[in-house]
Amino acid sequence: MQRLRLLLCTGSLLCTTLAQAGTAIVIGGALRQDNPTVWQRVVREAGGPGARIAVFATAAANPERSAQQIITALQREGADARFIPVAPRLPGEDLQARLNDPALIEQVRSSQGVFFSGGAQELIVDTLQPAGQPSPMLRAIHEVVDRGGVVAGTSAGAAIMSRMMFRDAQDNLGILRGQWREGREYDRGLGFVGPDLFIDQHFLKRGRIGRLLPAMQRLGYRLGLGVEENSAAVIKDRQVEVIGARGALLVDLREARSDARLPAFNVRGARLSYLDSGDRYDLATHQATPAPHKLREPRIDPAASDYKPYLPRGHFFGDILGDGAIVSAMAQLLDSPADEVRGLAYEPVPGARGRASRLGFEFRLYKAPGLQGWFSGALGGEDYTVLDARLDVIPVQVAHPLYTPLRPTAMPASAPHP
Known part of the structure; x- marks a missing residue:
C-alpha cells in the first residue's frame, strides 16, 4: 500500500499526492438524521460496527451540540464515535493545549475514521493548518486516511476536502463578477480528495454553479464536484459514487475555453453531468x-x-x-x-x-x-x-x-x- 505523503508546494501550499489509500465521503450539508444510507456508509467504510470514529466539530457554532448529534447518528449504526474537543468556539477550553495534547492526537491516530461537522470551514483550516502548515493533529488525521481509513465531512466539513476551497464566498453573483481574494473568498483546503478535484456543497439548493465555474477557472481546476444537500459523494480509488437523497453535479472544463477580450468571466464548451443517487464516475477514465x-x-x-x-x-x-x-x-x-x-x-x-x-x-x-x-x-x-x-x-x-x-x-x- 502506497503512503499518502504531505508535501509543501510552491508558496507554502499544502497539497497531497494521488496515492490516497482511504475513502473520502463528501456530504453536501443538511444531512438528516433519518438518512441511513449515508450514515451507514460512513461506518462501513471505517470498518463496520465497532469502528472508532473521531468527531471534529471544529467548524460549529455550538461544538458540543453538533458533535453529539453526529455521535448519536454514528452510534446508531454501530460505530464507537467520540468527540475530539478541538474547536475555537468551545467554551472553557484551551484550544492550543487541546490541539497539541499527545493523548488526543494518539486517540485520533488510532481511529479508523474521522468526521468533520458543518459550520464555518475557515475555523477548520485556521485551527488544523495555521498559516498553511499542518499541525500534528492534522498529520494524525492524514495517517488515518493513509492506512485506509475514512474521512467524512458535511457542509463546512465537505468544503475542506479539496486542495483549495471556498473560504467565505456566499455571493454567487459577486464571484461571477470577479470578487476573488485569497484569504477571503478562497483559501487552502486540507486536500483529502487529491489535487485535481474541486469540491463545493449545498450545491443545487443554493445555485452554486454560479461560483464554482469562475473559481475553477481562477484556480486552474479542470474537474469540479458540487454535492447537493442530504446527499454524499463517496470517493475511493479514483471512483466517485453518489448516495443519499439527491445527487451531485460534475463540471468538466478540460475542453472549455474563454475569450480574454471580454471584460468579465466567460466560458464556452463546459461539460456538465448530473449524477443522481447510485450513479458512479471514474476520475481516471472520465x-x-x-x-x-x-x-x-x-x-x-x-x-x-x-x-x-x-x-x-x-x-x-x-x-x-x-x-x-x-x-x-x-x-x-x-x-x-x-x-x-x-x-x-x-x-x-x-x-x-x-x-x-x-x-x-x-x-x-x-x-x-x-x-x-x-x-x-x-x-x-x-x-x-x-x-x-x-x-x-x-x-x-x-x-x-x-x-x-x-x-x-x-x-x-x-x-x-x-
Missing part, C-alpha cells in the same frame, strides 16, 4: 455509469433515430441560480425538442430609477455529441441522470428595471361600468 435501476430503463439519446422527447420545449430560466434550476434546465435539454435551453443570472438594483444596466450572465445549455441520459421513477421521484450537457456562459448587460407595468388606458365610452 466515464460515468448510471445506477442499476436507471440502466433498466431506456437510454435517452437525442442523436438516436428513435429519440422521442417527453418534456415540452425547454423554457427560459429567469433565475438560473435558483434552487435546482441548473439541473431542471439540463433535464429540459435532454428530454425536450429544444436544441438549447437558456437562463439568466442577474441581480435587480433595489430602488433604481430610470433606465440603468448591470452586469449579468447568460447561461446557454445546448445539445452536442455525447449528450445522453436516463430517467426513472423507481425511487418515487422523477429522477434524471444527464451526461455531457454543454454550457456557455457569457456576460451581458441587464437593463433595470427589467420590466415596467402597463399603464391603464382610457376606457371606451361605450364600455359598461363594472
